[in-house]
Structures are given as C-alpha cells and as structure tokens.
Amino acid sequence: MRIAIIGGSSFSTPSLLEFLDSKITAKNMEVVLTSRSHERLAAVSRASRLLARGHLRIRTEPTEPDNWHKILDGADSVVIQIRVGGFDGRLFDETFPNKYGLCGDEGLGASGLSAGWRTWPVLAPILEAIAKFCPRAFVILLTSPLSPLVRASLQHTDLNLVGICELPWTTLLGFSSSLDVQASEVQADYLGVNHLGWFFNIRSGSRGLENGLGDKLAAADERSFPNSQFLRTQGCFPTRYLRMHYEPDKVLAEQTSQRAPRAEVLSDIQRRSYETYRNDQLNEIVSALEGRATPWYTQAVGPLLLALAGHRVEIPFFLSGENGAYVPSLAPDDIIECRQHWSEGGLLRSPLTSEPPKHVVENLVPFVQFERIATEAIMSRNTALLKEALSLHPWTKGHARLPSIVDEIVTANDAMLMATTRG
Numbered sequence: 001m002r003i004a005i006i007g008g009s010s011f012s013t014p015s016l017l018e019f020l021d022s023k024i025t026a027k028n029m030e031v032v033l034t035s036r037s038h039e040r041l042a043a044v045s046r047a048s049r050l051l052a053r054g055h056l057r058i059r060t061e062p063t064e065p066d067n068w069h070k071i072l073d074g075a076d077s078v079v080i081q082i083r084v085g086g087f088d089g090r091l092f093d094e095t096f097p098n099k100y101g102l103c104g105d106e107g108l109g110a111s112g113l114s115a116g117w118r119t120w121p122v123l124a125p126i127l128e129a130i131a132k133f134c135p136r137a138f139v140i141l142l143t144s145p146l147s148p149l150v151r152a153s154l155q156h157t158d159l160n161l162v163g164i165c166e167l168p169w170t171t172l173l174g175f176s177s178s179l180d181v182q183a184s185e186v187q188a189d190y191l192g193v194n195h196l197g198w199f200f201n202i203r204s205g206s207r208g209l210e211n212g213l214g215d216k217l218a219a220a221d222e223r224s225f226p227n228s229q230f231l232r233t234q235g236c237f238p239t240r241y242l243r244m245h246y247e248p249d250k251v252l253a254e255q256t257s258q259r260a261p262r263a264e265v266l267s268d269i270q271r272r273s274y275e276t277y278r279n280d281q282l283n284e285i286v287s288a289l290e291g292r293a294t295p296w297y298t299q300a301v302g303p304l305l306l307a308l309a310g311h312r313v314e315i316p317f318f319l320s321g322e323n324g325a326y327v328p329s330l331a332p333d334d335i336i337e338c339r340q341h342w343s344e345g346g347l348l349r350s351p352l353t354s355e356p357p358k359h360v361v362e363n364l365v366p367f368v369q370f371e372r373i374a375t376e377a378i379m380s381r382n383t384a385l386l387k388e389a390l391s392l393h394p395w396t397k398g399h400a401r402l403p404s405i406v407d408e409i410v411t412a413n414d415a416m417l418m419a420t421t422r423g
Helices: 013-023 038-051 065-072 086-100 109-133 146-156 167-179 213-219 228-234 240-246 248-257 262-277 282-290 295-308 358-380 383-392 402-422
Strands: 002-006 030-035 057-062 077-080 138-141 160-165 187-193 196-204 236-238 317-322 335-343 346-349
Touching: 002 065, 013 030, 013 038, 013 282, 013 295, 030 038, 030 065, 038 057, 038 262, 038 282, 057 065, 065 109, 077 109, 077 295, 086 109, 086 248, 086 262, 086 402, 109 146, 109 358, 109 383, 109 402, 138 146, 138 295, 146 160, 146 317, 146 335, 146 358, 160 295, 160 335, 167 187, 167 196, 167 213, 167 240, 167 295, 167 317, 187 358, 196 213, 196 240, 196 358, 213 228, 228 236, 236 240, 240 248, 262 282, 295 317, 335 358, 358 383, 383 402
Parallel strands: 002 030, 002 077, 030 057, 077 138, 138 160
Antiparallel strands: 160 317, 187 196, 187 335, 196 236, 317 335, 335 346
C-alpha cells in the first residue's frame, strides 16, 4: 500500500509513521512525504526513519507543480494535512475574534471561516492533482475548517474523500473510563459537524442519562461541562468544543486572560522539535514527540490507514461526509459527522438507534446552514456571502460589526495567502 501525505513536514508526522511502523508486519507499506519546505521535510524524514525501524518504507518528494506525478502516482490513499499560513495563520484565526467579543478557535465560527478563506485556493489545485494522478485513492482530509472544506472538495472534484476527527471517539473512551467499563459496554448514538457534536441515547447496562448515568458522567468532568442537569434535561452529551456554544462568556474570559495563545505555544514546540529532528539522537526525538500528544493519529487516521491496508481494526471512525438520507431534516449534500465502522473491506455508517433529541436538531441545523453558505463564499471568493454566512452562525448572528469582521478576514488572509504562494 502506498500512502501520500501532503503537508508531510508537520512536526507531528513522525508520530503517525511510528504508529504505522509498530502495527504492520511486512514491508508492504510505503509513505511518500511531501512539503513545500525542503528543510523541514528533510528533518521530519530523518526523525521518522530513526523511529520507524521496522517495515515502513519512507520516501520524500518536494511539493512542486511539475512533481505531482511522482508524489501521487500509484497512491492508494492520500492524507491532506496542510496548514496554509502556518502557525501565524492559526494565531490570527484564534485571536482576532476576541476583539469582537467572540470566542476564537482554529477551525470554528468566524475563525474557521478565516482559515477556509485562506486555505481553499491552495487546497483546490491539490485536489485537482489527486483527481488526475490517483483518482481512485482514498483521500483523508485533516485540514481546518473540516466540514466546509469537505463540502468544497466534494463539489470541486469527484474523489472518494472524507474528513476525520478523533474527538468523538476519545470522548466515548472518556465515558467508559468514568464509568469503569469498556468502551464496548457503552451504547450511544452520535451526530454532529466537525468538533461540534452530541452523543445521545447513552446507555450503560440499565442506566441512562435520565436515571443516574448523567450524574456520574458530569461528576467525572472537573469543569462540570456539561453538568448533570443539562444531561438530564437535554438528553445528550456535547463534545467539549461545544462549550464555546453553551458557555461563550466563560470561554472568552479564559481566552483573553491566558498567558499565550495556543498557536504560540505550538509554534514554540514546533521550533524545538525541528531542532531536535536535525540531530540523530533517538531519545531526544522521542522526548520531543512526547511534548505534543497526537490522538488524531493513533485514534483515527492511523487505524483507518491500517484498515485500508487490510488490517483488522475494531475501533469506530467518526467521519465527515455527505448526509444522504442519514438525517431527514438536512439536505442530501449537507456535510455531517457520524459514526462509521470498517466491515468487509469498506466503511459502513452505524445506523441511529433512536431519533436525535429536539435539542440536538435545533442546534445542529444552524451550524449546517452556516456551512452551506460559508462553503459557497470561500469557493467563489464572495465577500457578500462571507457576511451572509456569519449572519447565520449562532455565534455571530445579529452581531453589529459583521462588516468589520468580514473586512478583517479578507484583508489579513489575502495578505497571508499572497506571502504563502510567493514563498
């Protein structure tokens, strides 16, 4: 099996390659790493080869317009993990909403719209190259904002493409740990859009949210989000990023009082990691990787790649793709995140065993409506649609300064995009 990783110079990439190398039993997997940065690609490749000392074969190719055939030819799967604008871009996305009294994040709300505006012009030609050189490859998208970019990708090209997120699965693992049971002993339906999702019809044995299970789940969370009353009355358990939806004032206060934004912290970790990768000290490389947990690799991307390679994988996958008929209240081409599992050589959606609670549907629909227009905006480069999208999002609907927010998104990101393409 051949895997192409676009954005392969990410300082976290060696964690994925080490994971894959530890699981495969024969020299039948090749990974092609590609990046615009030759220097970083060389450092990541050196570290990965030191870590993956078993069966995994690693090759590097520079990301250049005339090199896509070498990168993609024969690829069975393509992982896209580009970060247009680097951590400077993420820093802008996370922080500029704060001045408007809004929570910031790398891929949600106004932050996500910012990242999407900057990313799509770079992502679109990558998708076109995949469609040309390996049209049957299974494409895994990690780049934020995930749901709008999945929607745009599927509209732009006819590819077998999904978005992937580890958060629902790690949340479910948290359920089982707090209840002192195995994950297989907890039954729950799930529905959402990337990072913003709800578990419902949660059961463990004879207990449900309405008769004691909610109290125990709430007690296990030191922040008491969600609290037991929410669990009982709303009949669902939201993922942690929905705290920005339910407790925006608390989150905003935390963001504006923090010593350093997350992007700055990660940028410093990245700098130190690359310095370590340029050496040949395996223990130092291992120590550097331990400074940045990568559950999206070990709990999502890595297992899915193993499943694609024919390995037996038991864990579920939470993937973003077209709704179809899964949620009747949404359009077939709307993007939803739902639970899937690998069976007999393919992915199967886990059917919902109950109707989603009214609360879940009422909160999910506005996010999806926002993403419909947001996708159209970033693909057409239409600033009027940017404003319309923000006017639909629950976090920015009715905001008095929408024109200023749109202007800042366009001005800052067009400048970063120009610098990126010139570089």
